[in-house]
Amino acid sequence: MKILDGKNLSNIIKQEIKESVGVRLSLGLKKPHLAAIIVGDDGASLTYVGSKVRSCEEVGFESTLIQLEKSISENDLLYQIEKLNKNSNIDGYIVQLPLPKHINEEKILLSVDPVKDVDGFHPTNFGRMVLELPSFIPATPYGIMEMLKRYDIKTSGKKCLVIGRSNIVGRPISILMSQKGSYGNATVTVAHSRTKNIKELCLEADIIISALGIPEFIKEDMVKKGVVVIDVGITRILDKTALKGYVIKGDVDYKNVSKKSSYITPVPGGVGPMTIAMLLKNTLKACQKKD
Amino acid sequence: MKILDGKNLSNIIKQEIKESVGVRLSLGLKKPHLAAIIVGDDGASLTYVGSKVRSCEEVGFESTLIQLEKSISENDLLYQIEKLNKNSNIDGYIVQLPLPKHINEEKILLSVDPVKDVDGFHPTNFGRMVLELPSFIPATPYGIMEMLKRYDIKTSGKKCLVIGRSNIVGRPISILMSQKGSYGNATVTVAHSRTKNIKELCLEADIIISALGIPEFIKEDMVKKGVVVIDVGITRILDKTALKGYVIKGDVDYKNVSKKSSYITPVPGGVGPMTIAMLLKNTLKACQKKD
Numbered sequence: 398m399k400i401l402d403g404k405n406l407s408n409i410i411k412q413e414i415k416e417s418v419g420v421r422l423s424l425g426l427k428k429p430h431l432a433a434i435i436v437g438d439d440g441a442s443l444t445y446v447g448s449k450v451r452s453c454e455e456v457g458f459e460s461t462l463i464q465l466e467k468s469i470s471e472n473d474l475l476y477q478i479e480k481l482n483k484n485s486n487i488d489g490y491i492v493q494l495p496l497p498k499h500i501n502e503e504k505i506l507l508s509v510d511p512v513k514d515v516d517g518f519h520p521t522n523f524g525r526m527v528l529e530l531p532s533f534i535p536a537t538p539y540g541i542m543e544m545l546k547r548y549d550i551k552t553s554g555k556k557c558l559v560i561g562r563s564n565i566v567g568r569p570i571s572i573l574m575s576q577k578g579s580y581g582n583a584t585v586t587v588a589h590s591r592t593k594n595i596k597e598l599c600l601e602a603d604i605i606i607s608a609l610g611i612p613e614f615i616k617e618d619m620v621k622k623g624v625v626v627i628d629v630g631i632t633r634i635l636d637k638t639a640l641k642g643y644v645i646k647g648d649v650d651y652k653n654v655s656k657k658s659s660y661i662t663p664v665p666g667g668v669g670p671m672t673i674a675m676l677l678k679n680t681l682k683a684c685q686k687k688d
Numbered sequence: 689m690k691i692l693d694g695k696n697l698s699n700i701i702k703q704e705i706k707e708s709v710g711v712r713l714s715l716g717l718k719k720p721h722l723a724a725i726i727v728g729d730d731g732a733s734l735t736y737v738g739s740k741v742r743s744c745e746e747v748g749f750e751s752t753l754i755q756l757e758k759s760i761s762e763n764d765l766l767y768q769i770e771k772l773n774k775n776s777n778i779d780g781y782i783v784q785l786p787l788p789k790h791i792n793e794e795k796i797l798l799s800v801d802p803v804k805d806v807d808g809f810h811p812t813n814f815g816r817m818v819l820e821l822p823s824f825i826p827a828t829p830y831g832i833m834e835m836l837k838r839y840d841i842k843t844s845g846k847k848c849l850v851i852g853r854s855n856i857v858g859r860p861i862s863i864l865m866s867q868k869g870s871y872g873n874a875t876v877t878v879a880h881s882r883t884k885n886i887k888e889l890c891l892e893a894d895i896i897i898s899a900l901g902i903p904e905f906i907k908e909d910m911v912k913k914g915v916v917v918i919d920v921g922i923t924r925i926l927d928k929t930a931l932k933g934y935v936i937k938g939d940v941d942y943k944n945v946s947k948k949s950s951y952i953t954p955v956p957g958g959v960g961p962m963t964i965a966m967l968l969k970n971t972l973k974a975c976q977k978k979d
Contacts, residue, residue, distance in 0.1 A: 503821065520823075524815025528855055530794065532811075554882045562866055564819055572863075575853060575878050584884070586877040587866050591845045593875070 398655055401544055401627070401662040407670035410543070411456050414677050418457040421684075429684035430459040431515065431677070432481055432490035436474065436500070437467035441633065442493050449491070452673050458680065461487065471500045475508055482510040488684040489515030489533075491676070512686070515679035518564070527572055533679045538570035540671030541606065541627055545580045550604075550625055550660060553582035558598050560648070561608035562589045566629050570606055595619075612646035617653035626654060626661040629668050689946055692835055692918070692953045698961035701834070702747050705968050709748040712975075720975035721750040722806065722968070723772055723781035727765065727791070728758035732924065733784050740782070743964050749971065752778065762791045766799055773801040779975040780806030780824075782967070803977070806970035809855070818863055824970045829861035831962030832897065832918055836871045841895075841916055841951060844873035849889050851939070852899035853880045857920050861897055886910075903937035908944035917945060917952040920959050 418428060431453050435446045446462065453460035463477060474496075481490050490513055496502050511521040517533035525532035534542075545552060557574050561567035567587060575585040583604065588595055599605060599619040607615055608629035620626065630648030647664030655661045662668055709719060722744050726737045737753065744751035754768060765787075772781050781804055787793050802812040808824035816823035825833075836843060848865050852858035858878060866876040874895065879886055890896060890910040898906055899920035911917065921939030938955030946952045953959055 520815030520819050520821060521812050522815065523818055524811030524813065527814055527818060527859060528811050530811060554884045568818060568863070572859070575880070582880075582882040584877065584879055584882070584889070586875065588875055589866070589873075591873040591875070593845045598875070 398658050399548075399660050400655075401548060401660050401667060403540070403544065403662060403667040403669065403671045406544060406547055407540075407674035409547075410671075410674040411452065411677065414674075414681055415456040417681055422457075426688060427486075427684070428457065428459045429489075429680050430461070430487050431680045432461040432463060432487045433493060434463045434465065434474075434477060434481075434490065435493040436465045436469060436496055439495075442495075446493050449673055449676060452677055456677055458677065459486075467497050469500075471504065474500060474505060478505065478508050482508075482513065487513065488687065489513045489680040491516045513683060515676060515683055517569075517679065523564070523569070526569065529576060533682070534573070534675075535565055535569050536672045536675040536679065537566050537608075537629060537668060538573055539675040539679070540668055541570055541629070542573055542580055543675060544627070544662070544668075544671055548660065550580070552580050552604065555583045555603040556601055557583035557585045557604040557606065558588060558602035559585060559606045559608070560588045560595070561610075561629075562587050563608060566608035567606075570608075574604075574606070607648040609648045611648060613648070613650040615649045615654060617650065617657060620654055620657055622657050623659045624657060626658045627668065628662050628664050631664060631669060689949050690839075690951050691946075692839060692951050692958060694831070694835065694953060694958040694960065694962045697835060697838055698831075698965035700838075701962075701965040702743065702968065705965075705972055706747040708972060713748075717979060718777075718975070719748065719750045720780075720971050721752070721778050722971045723752040723754060723778045724784060725754045725756065725765075725768060725772075725781065726784045727756045727760060727787055730786075733786075737784050740964055740967060743968055747968055749968065750777075752781075758788050760788075760791075762795065765791060765796060769796065769799050773799075773804065778804065779978065780804045780971040782807045804974060806967060806974055808860075808970065814855075814860070817860065820867060824973070825864070825966075826856055826860050827963045827966040827970065828857050828899075828920060828959060829864055830966040830970070831959055832861055832920070833864055833871055834966060835918070835953070835959070835962055839951065841871070843871050843895065846874045846894040847892055848874035848876045848895040848897065849879060849893035850876060850897045850899070851879045851886070852901075852920075853878050854899060857899035858897075861899075865895075865897070898939040900939045902939060904939070904941040906940045906945060908941065908948060911945055911948055913948050914950045915948060917949045918959060919953050919955050922955060922960060 433446050450460045506518050511519045517535040522532045559567050559571040571585050571587045574583045596619050604625040606627040610630050612632045628647035628649040632646050633643045634646050636644045645665050724737050741751045797809050802810045808826040813823045850858050850862040862876050862878045865874045887910050895916040897918040901921050903923045919938035919940040923937050924934045927935045936956045
């Protein structure tokens with residue numbers, strides 16, 4: 398069993414990005430600049446955005462955090478987005494989800510200029526990804542693909558089960574894994590809430606990518622020996638004995654499933670850090686396109 | 689065994705479209721107008737475009753056929769497309785594929801205005817479809833979904849095998865079948881040239897959608913009893929004894945597979961006519977959006 402160490406790998410990628418920034422500066426080119434909009438004060442969202450901003454500093458990016466009141470109107474938020482679209486100093490930006498209920502999330506995401514959409518959530522980027530044209534690939538699936546590549550995990554012709562069909566993880570990773578390419582070409586099945594016999598599907602899979610959000614759903618008796626397990630689940634479970642008051646659990650019963658796996662991602666320290674690294678990579682690309 | 693009669697169903701849909709056109713005219717609204725660009729004189733392409741134009745007449749649409757020399761330059765073709773984009777009388781148009789080799793097909797498809805892209809091949813439409821936003825759905829997968837709906841075939845929780853991962857059929861139908869909705873919610877697997885044990889996958893499937901292009905690839909011993917079979921394959925096989933000099937074969941050994949199926953599409957007369965009906969439906973929608 399080998400651990401897919403997303404923390405270590407993301408540090409390597411961040412180091413590479415940092416070097417690219419160094420080269421840019423030595424050539425007199427601008428620093429990449431990532432902005433993040435956050436609406437309200439949800440704890441988890443603040444943590445995520447905070448760590449994105451810190452990562453920008455690590456790699457030598459400029460960053461701008463725009464924190465808006467939970468009560469902001471949709472129009473005022475659209476105005477902020479329009480300002481980011483027009484600001485030529487900003488290469489890419491993200492709107493941290495979820496947004497408060499009075500704001501139409503779809504309308505907001507559609508208003509992001511696709512050339513600055515480093516989260517890859519705009520339909521134009523999504524469509525380009527599916528049609529195999531250059532695009533911003535959403536950071537989580539992009540991070541998973543990068544992980545498979547860097548660990549040189551063979552995927553061609555393998556049975557891959559993707560659990561979850563969200564637009565952020567399940568849908569895009571299922572498409573990427575099934576496309577042509579050295580780390581694609583898998584035979585992919587997408588499972589979701591209406592799927593029957595999930596255990597049977599898991600047992601047949603050579604690669605399981607789980608983005609379900611149910612802690613420790615995947616047990617030892619649900620996987621075959623030698624399986625590759627990518628755990629995208631991140632659930633906070635309240636735990637008064639823990640330092641932060643909660644612990645993070647993945648979709649996989651790591652302790653027991655890891656015994657049967659050839660490769661497995663831990664939670665935390667697996668897919669999570671890769672997501673941030675790939676967001677930075679998308680921002681670097683957005684900046685390079687403008688050179 | 690029940691035949692999914694695409695010819696009959698497409699006639700019903702065309703009749704409905706014709707009635708909508710009648711209502712439009714009685715309200716003083718314009719006739720929908722579909723244009724088609726064809727480059728060169730490939731026999732099959734001329735046949736397809738010809739039948740699209742004839743169908744326009746059947747339902748009371750205006751139609752324009754733009755036939756261009758095989759030797760046309762990419763720039764001249766882009767100029768023709770720009771003219772169609774600007775022509776407010778034209779609601780939608782298609783560029784018949786394939787294009788001659790000296791023309792960059794991708795560049796051409798990207799130049800089609802998404803609001804007139806009734807083939808649904810532009811990344812913006814594709815992305816919107818995947819993200820479940822209103823869009824033009826490519827006509828063949830749209831036709832398959834409509835067929836399942838009109839025949840009220842239950843798909844939720846069913847195992848669906850899609851054979852082929854093309855951007856025109858395999859990829860979009862695999863996504864649509866797996867999305868939420870009354871005739872989606874299937875557990876979809878996408879098989880392709882790198883897939884191993886295709887027979888085994890076929891035998892497990894409740895629904896098989898084949899867009900492979902290999903005549904009679906799917907045999908009786910590859911399907912389970914009660915399977916629903918949608919055959920998207922259309923291959924012309926030279927046959928001097930046939931009236932046209934060729935016969936059309938699907939991916940499925942119809943004669944024998946039909947004995948085990950609950951529903952099956954014939955070739956011809958299955959998915960083919962549905963494709964044209966749905967192209968007309970997309971054109972009607974494009975026209976209605978402008979009202």
